[in-house]
Amino acid sequence: MDFQDYFPVWKKLTPAQQERMLGRLTSRKVNKGTDIHGDTLNCTGLLLVKTGQLRAYILSDEGREITIYRLFERDMCLFSASCMMSSIQFEVCVQAEKDTEFWVIPADTYKSIMEESAPLANYTNELMASRFSDVMWLIEQIMWKSLDKRVAAFLLEEAAIEGKPEIKVTHETIANHLGSHREVITRMLRYFQSEGMVKLSRGMVTILDEKRLRDLQK
C-alpha cells in the first residue's frame, strides 16, 4: 500500500498537484516513545499514519500533560503543521505510543495545494472539525465529569484499542493523559481495586469488571 492509497482526497487532486506532493514527501519510522513534534514553534509538517499509534497532547508551564486526541492508521495530524495557518495560535506535542510508520507532508507544500484545491481545503475543514469535536468532548469531560468517571473511561478506551482487558500502562502515564497527578491516579486505581473493578500489578492494570466501569459513566 502506497501513500496514494492512504491520502484521502488523492484522486481529487490534479496530476500536477499529485506530483508536487509526492516530490516533497518523506516517510519515517520511529520507535514507541519517540517525540515526533515538540511544543516549540518549529513546523514539522502534516503527519499521515501508515501503521502504529500517535498521541497529541498539550503541556503546561509546570510540565503537566493532557492528551487531546489520538491518531491511528490513516489518520492525519494537522496541528504539527501549525505554521500553515496564521489562525492556529496553539501548539501541540506529538509522541509515538507504539512503533509507528508515517509520512510527513511539508506544511508549505500542503498549504500551496490547499489554496488552489477546493477538495483539499474541504477535506482539511472536515479534519479540523473532527479534531474540534474531540476537544469539545474533552472540555465536557473536564468540566462536568468527576475524575473517577474519566479514569474509568480511559481504561475502557485503552482496553478497546488493545482488544484485551490487560492494559500495560503506568499510573504516571494515565496522569499525563488526563492532566492529573500520579498520586491522585494511584489513589483512584486502588479504590477501583478495592471495589473489585480492576487488578493492579507492576506496569499493568487489568479490568476485572467492565460492566461496573461502564456503569460509572452514567
Place this chain on the structure above:
Amino acid sequence: MDFQDYFPVWKKLTPAQQERMLGRLTSRKVNKGTDIHGDTLNCTGLLLVKTGQLRAYILSDEGREITIYRLFERDMCLFSASCMMSSIQFEVCVQAEKDTEFWVIPADTYKSIMEESAPLANYTNELMASRFSDVMWLIEQIMWKSLDKRVAAFLLEEAAIEGKPEIKVTHETIANHLGSHREVITRMLRYFQSEGMVKLSRGMVTILDEKRLRDLQK
C-alpha cells in the same frame, strides 16, 4: 454598509456564487438576552455579526454553562450551522449579549458554495482554526489555572470590551461564563473586594485595582 462589505472573501467568489448567497440571505435584529441558536440539532445557519455581541456556550446535562467564544462585529459563527459538516459532532448555544444585528446564511447555501470555492473553503479553515485556538486557550485555563485567575481574567476582559471599569454583570452570569456555581463566584468576588481589588454593588462589579488583578494572572 452592506453584507458585501462585511463578508470576508466576497470579492473572491464568482458572480454566480455571490448571487446565490445574496438570494438566500436573511437579516435579523434581536434584543440583548435573546437565544439565537439552541442545543437541539436544528441548523440555524452561519451568523455574521453586523453590530452587537454574541456568545457561544455549551450546556451540561445539569444546565451548567461555559462560554467557549464570543463574536463581535464582522465575526462569523460557524457552529450554528453544524449540519454543514458531518465531522462537527457537538452543539453550541448562541445568545445575544447586547442588542445585535446579524445576517443568517443558510447552511446548505454556504456548503454548496464552499464545495466549489477554494477561497471560501480556505477562509472557513482559518475561521475554524481561530475558534479552535480559543477553545485550546480555554482548556489550558480550565486545566492549569485556578478559579481566582480565571475570574480576574474574565473581569479584565469585560472591562476591556466595555472600555470602562464598571462591569454590569450578575454573579450568576459570571458563573455561567466560567462553568462554575454562583455561590463559588460570590465567595471569590467577596475575597477580591476584601483585598480592595473590586467593589461590589447590585448587578455591578467595579474594578478598583487593575494592576493587582493582572498580577494574579502570573
